[in-house]
Amino acid sequence: MNDLSRPELRLIIFYEWSCGTPAAEMVTKIGREGEARCIYARAGDHARLQSPNHHKSSSRSRLPTSAGEMGTPCSLSLPDAGPWDESWVLYNNDTHRAVWISRGEEPPVHPKANLHEKKCLLSCFCDAKGMLYYELLPQGRTVNATTYSNQLASLAFALREKRPRRSAVRLLHDNARPHVAKDTQEKLQELNWDTIPHPPYSPDIAPSDYHLFRPLKLFLKEKRFAKYEDLRMAVFDFFDSQSAAFWKKGIDDLPERWLTVVTNDGQYIVD
Secondary structure (H helix, E strand, C coil), X not given: CCCCCHXXXXXXXXXXXXXXXXXXXXXHHHHCHHHHHHHHXXXXXXXXXXXXXXXXXXXXXXXXXXXXXXXXXXXXXXXXXXXXXXXXXXXXXXXXXXXXCCCCCCCCCCCCCCCCXXXXXXXXXXXXXXXXXXXXECCCCCCCHHHHHHHHHHHHHHHHHHCCCCCCCEEECCCCHHHHCHHHHHHHHHHCCEEECCCCCCHHHCXXXXXXXXXXXXXXXXXXXXXXXXXXHHHHHHHHHCCHHHHHXXXXXXXXXXXXXXXXXXXXXXX
């Protein structure tokens, strides 16, 4: 196995996607260290040519940077259904507050966070127009291949209800085990949906992570819930209160973040 760093792997993956390389062939290339290093060098040159400051940059060679440029066979397409993601939602959202203390005074003692406190797993799918489908799993349940396949079926129903004119679906999700399981792949084939590959360990280019879950956690801050239904209603209230511009921005920012990753040699985006 090669010793490429995560940023180097991300840059190679983006470069190969922009060239239309199939996923299986991409994995084989990355597995051969010498070839992977050559690809990394070409990808770096490709990224520099795409830089806005490079005088030889052309629309043919650079990656798409807006929703209007998406959709050609060799470009990275924006998701139509998704992105899918999940996050833990706590029943108790109390946080430690900063306090002023006099010089020489001992700071107040706070108990350590309870690693086993009551929480539920939130799974959701959204697009540029709003939340399509979400599920707040009861405490103790997590997502496996069967759960995810059932969620895809529910998402398909939601799309027919909310987006009846949409004929093609591109789903953005990562390579978590439930997503690559046989049952999931069969469900995606049955639905005839395309997927947009997502590099592992890349929350900085997952709209749910950089745009959705942060405001949700802020909305729930300092709130406590005694019952599952109360927590579920609070999550619904947050989704329902967001403007159309909020959902659109989450998806529209994605091409810019893709390009930032590529032009910075795969380095992570720090917000």
